Amino acid sequence: MTSSMSRRSLFAATGAVLSVALAACTANDPLAQQAAAGDNKGFVAGDGSVTEYALAKRSDPVEFSGKLFDGTTITAASVRGKVTILNFWYAACSPCRLEAPSLQSLYSEFKAQGVDFFGVNIRDEVATAEAFERTFKIGYPSIMDKDGGVLLALSRRNLVPPAAVPTTLVLDRQGRVSARILGTADKSTLKALITSTLAEK
Numbered sequence: 001m002t003s004s005m006s007r008r009s010l011f012a013a014t015g016a017v018l019s020v021a022l023a024a025c026t027a028n029d030p031l032a033q034q035a036a037a038g039d040n041k042g043f044v045a046g047d048g049s050v051t052e053y054a055l056a057k058r059s060d061p062v063e064f065s066g067k068l069f070d071g072t073t074i075t076a077a078s079v080r081g082k083v084t085i086l087n088f089w090y091a092a093c094s095p096c097r098l099e100a101p102s103l104q105s106l107y108s109e110f111k112a113q114g115v116d117f118f119g120v121n122i123r124d125e126v127a128t129a130e131a132f133e134r135t136f137k138i139g140y141p142s143i144m145d146k147d148g149g150v151l152l153a154l155s156r157r158n159l160v161p162p163a164a165v166p167t168t169l170v171l172d173r174q175g176r177v178s179a180r181i182l183g184t185a186d187k188s189t190l191k192a193l194i195t196s197t198l199a200e201k
Contacts, residue, residue, distance in 0.1 A: 046162055048183040051181075054194060055200065061175030064153040066143040072142055074118065076175050083197050084116040084171040087185070088151065088160060089142075090123035091132040095184040096166045100136040102187035103168075107140045110194055120145050122165065172197050 053059075065075045087103055089096035107117040119142030121129050129142060145151055154160040159177055160167045170179040170193050178200075179193040 001123065045082045048181075050179070050181050050193075051191055052179045052196070057170070058176040058178065059157065059159075062157065062159070062169075062177060063153060064150045065146055066120070066150045068118075068141045069121075069129060069144055070141065072102050072141075079116050079118075079171070080113050080175045081173055082116050082174075083110075083173060083194060084118065085190075085194070086118055086120055086154075086169040086171065088120045088122060088145075090121055090165065092123075093126050093165050097132075097136070099166060099184045100132075100138065102185060102190070104136060104138050104140075106191055106194065107138075109191075110198075111140075113198060114195060115198065116140075118143055119148050122146065122148065122151055131188065140167075170194060170197050172200060 060078065061080065063076050065073065067073055085103075085106075087099075089100075090099075095167060103117065107115075111117075117140035119138070119140065120186075121142045122145050124132070124146070125132075132138070133142070141148055151160060154169070159169060159180065161182065164182055167183045168181040168190065169177050170176040170190075179199045181190065181193075
């Protein structure tokens, strides 16, 4: 009896130590905290942080390749020369639905100035993605990225956290990331980031 109780006490103490260690690992990582929460919401939202990169501190141009839902191939090289917005999303992601009207509004506002918008859909079949686009009257195309090719190419550069959706990137005319929003894109914030990038010479 005493031996059995000692083993139970040891297991309990070990579990407590592991819990403290795991808590320490995730204490400063909001993405890890949401993953650990296990609330089954189907996505790990960004923390809402906005990062703007000064011209002198931007990394090399991004590289990616994928197909739009209509079958057209899109590459990083094909959008260079324009300010480009990449928005990572999927239909069942509630923050993606929340930000969709703002993204469409900004697309309508900036397309005449030559700004390209592309969604990067990481999960949906064609029918699901198209239903989302009809619901929110999305006028810009999306890349099919169910295989994770575009996401992987950018997450390797630490630009897009693999589990954080939505994430929005602003690319300058050279194809470098000028700004990043983790989480729901606030319309006025994204507008300011696009305007700033457009103004660069």
